[in-house]
Amino acid sequence: MNQSVATRIVVLVGSLRAASYSRRLLQAAIAASPDGVELEAWEGLKRLPPFDEDDEFAPGSVVAALREAILVADALLVVTPEYNGSIPGQLKNAIDWASRPREQPALRNKPAAVIGASPSRGGARTAQEDTRRVLARAGAHVLKDGIAVARAHLHFDRDGLLTDPQLRVQLGAVIAELARFASSPRSLEQSGERQPVLA
C-alpha cells in the first residue's frame, strides 16, 4: 500500500466503448489530481447483471465487488456520457445496485462528484444533473460542482490529453474539492447535496 496516498477515490466511467471521451476525461482527471489523491476506475460495469430486487441480499461476486470498492473508497467520482438526455443504463444499473440493501447501502454518506464529456454543445450536463440527483437519493453527499466538457472531440489531442489549460485547472479543482470534501465532515454539511433515502 502506498502510504503517501491520503485520499482514495473510486471512479465509475459510464461509457463502455474503447475510444470513450469519458475515459479520456478520467485520464485527464488523474493527471490533474493533487498529490496524495489516487483515482482508480472500477472496471466491472460491463459484467454487472441487471438489477433484480430479488437478488439484492445475495447478488453475486460482481455486485459484491462493486459495493466493496465503493465502501472502502474515501469518495466516488462518476464520469458520465449522456444517452438520450440522461444517464447511460449501465451506470444507472450500478448506482441502483450500490443503493441497496436499503439498510446498509454502499453509497450512503459517500462523498461524490460527477463530471462528463460529450461531442455535443451540452457536455453531458443533463446526464450529470440526473446522476447527482440519483446519487443523492441513494444517500451520497454530492458536490454541486462538476465539469461539462462540451464539443469533446475538439478538446483532446491525439494522445488523449485535454488540451485546454483552463479545463485542466478546473478539473484539478473539482478533484481537490472532492478530496477535501471526503476528509472534512463539516464541509459535507456546508456544501453537499443531501437527500434522505426514501423509506
Ligand SMILES: Cc1cc2nc3c(=O)[nH]c(=O)nc-3n(C[C@H](O)[C@H](O)[C@H](O)COP(=O)(O)O)c2cc1C
Ligand atoms: C444511445 C446514444 C444516445 C445519445 N444521446 C446523447 C444525448 O442525449 N446527448 C449528448 O450530448 N450526446 C448523446 N449521444 C452522443 C454521445 O455523447 C457520444 O456518443 C459520446 O461520445 C459518448 O460518450 P463516450 O465518448 O464517453 O463513449 C448519444 C449516444 C448514444 C450511443
